[in-house]
Amino acid sequence: MNIHFIAIGGSAMHNLAIALYQKGYQVSGSDDTIHDPSKSRLEKYGLLPKEFGWFPEKITNELDVIILGMHAKKDNLELLKAQELGLKIYSYPEFLYEQSKNKTRVVIGGSHGKTTITSMILHVLNYHERQVDYMVGAQLEGFETMVHLTEENDFIVLEGDEYLSSPIDMRPKFHLYKPNIALLSGIAWDHINVFPTFENYKDQFQIFTDSMVNGGSMVYNIEDDNVKDVVESSENHIKKYPYETPKHFIENGITFLETEEGDLPLEIFGNHNLQNLAGAKWICQHMGVDEDDFYEAIASFKGASKRLEKIAENNSSVIFKDFAHSPSKVAATTKAVKEQYSNRTVLACLELHTYSSLNAEFLSEYKGALDAADKAVVFYSPNAVKIKQLEEVTSAQIANAFEREDLVIYTNPSAFKEFLFNQNLEKTAVVLMSSGNYGGLDFDEVKNLI
Incomplete structure (x- = not known):
């Protein structure tokens, strides 16, 4: 079977492409940008597009199936060509x-x-x-x-x-x-x-x-x-x-x-x-x-990647990275860390990064989500709000939403990093919750904090 991926660089899409290649299918794909780890993994199997962009000439009647990723838009040139030729177009789950x-x-x-x-x-x-x-x-x-x-x-x-x-x-x-x-x-x-x-x-x-x-x-x-x-x-x-x-x-x-x-x-x-x-x-x-x-x-299961993933530990301190970003996940993760390390100071850092979390109307859902932490920090990027074309949220709105008077709020990546790297982490459990990276935080550097 000859399969072409429109938006092959996505986390799920590139894995499916590799799986089908390993199954013996002919696989090709396009994307306008591909980052690691997708990029290097596609390259390893010879599946990385030679150049980035959308190329309708890649779409021919020789293709048996098109698999369309969410990153593509309805007016994608390759998609329009596939529709014009009447090719079979599947979504990933289909x-x-x-x-x-x-x-x-x-x-x-x-x-x-x-x-x-x-x-x-x-x-x-x-x-x-x-x-x-x-x-x-x-x-x-x-x-x-x-x-x-x-x-x-x-x-x-x-x-x-x-x-x-x-x-x-x-x-x-x-x-x-x-x-x-x-x-x-x-x-x-x-x-x-x-x-x-x-x-x-x-x-x-x-x-x-x-x-x-x-x-x-x-x-x-x-x-x-x-x-x-x-x-x-x-x-x-x-x-x-x-x-x-x-x-x-x-x-x-x-x-x-x-x-x-x-x-x-x-x-x-x-x-x-x-x-x-x-x-x-x-x-x-x-x-x-x-x-x-x-x-x-x-008994030997250590957890999924970025799900309460322990990235550093010594006798008195521990640092976790967690994908939590929705209110229920943030509350569950923060509470879990406090219960596990009840004799330590829990420093919970949350990046508001997703469309929902940066939406002013949704912010109230975070009420109490960081209450289990001894110290609580929220980071968000005003630039991310602009990219998502949302109304600007203010520090005051965030403070009101969490209903925590001692909440520390940062909008500048450098200021957040300086705060984190200047903390005394003796007898402390740190949990960094985000589906992003705090505006460019290097987690390998964070590992060296303890």
Whole structure:
């Protein structure tokens, strides 16, 4: 099959391109800009476009399939040519479904935790040398790519994102997978540029639940009222398996899980991660991994990339990097760090970077999100607000939204870096939360702070 990617440089797109190349397909692609790690990884497989830009002459009748990424626009020259020629155009999730129609599809959905849960499942299966196809939203230790596709594997594990499929397909990605086995971890309003009300956002999870195949199995977090409502009100003919935070305790900075076989020390921590673990256990059991084998494998799980990722530690200090940016994730991450390091000062730094977080109307959702931290800092770039064509937000609006009088706010990357590098981090746990990089912060430099 001859496949061309429009916007091949995206995190998910380039991984799919590599996976299809490894499967033996002819793969080409275009993009107007590609950054590392996508750039070097595409180059390694000979898939990096020779020059950046859009070239309609690349689109010919010799192509079997076009895969269209979200980075492209509706008026993209290559897309218009493909439409003119009547070529088959797939969104990323559409094509994944086509590749998995004859497999058992396991889809992990939720506003938060889906990358971690998917990573836990893949870690356990990999530990026990069970081969599955997969797509996950983070680079995992022991896995070369974030996408793996074969003809022979019976299962495919998919991280189910609720964001839109492509510029010409406005359906959420996870509506297209039609799962046999699914999980919902939590529902907390996000992507407000696409889902303007919480009710509209929540509806997407109802549609996802109702899209499951007849007789499918839904694993769901019963401690999340919105998830509970969506799943338990569904009239779809599915089996429902609730999960909750398992019993555990913290001793000397280590979280222990209480199991029938004894207390199990974990590499991860925080109630949200323990909920994730409980959900992953149910899914693994549905895939044929028994409880004892799950516990044996999960003990060595260190977390997904940028999800409470420990980047530096000594006897008295620790620094974490975390992808948290939505209010619920920020609150869960900050609370988890404080509970794990209750005898240390917790310094929580949050970059407001996404469309939702920089929206003045959405800011109030952050009320109390940093309350668990001893010191709290918010950084945002006025330039990022301009790029996203939003109304300017002020430091006063941010201070009012978080309702924390001692909140420190920075808009200048150099000033934020100076603040961070001048902190005395003795007996301190630092958590840097962002889907960006604080205006150019070098995390390798940060590692040297302790």
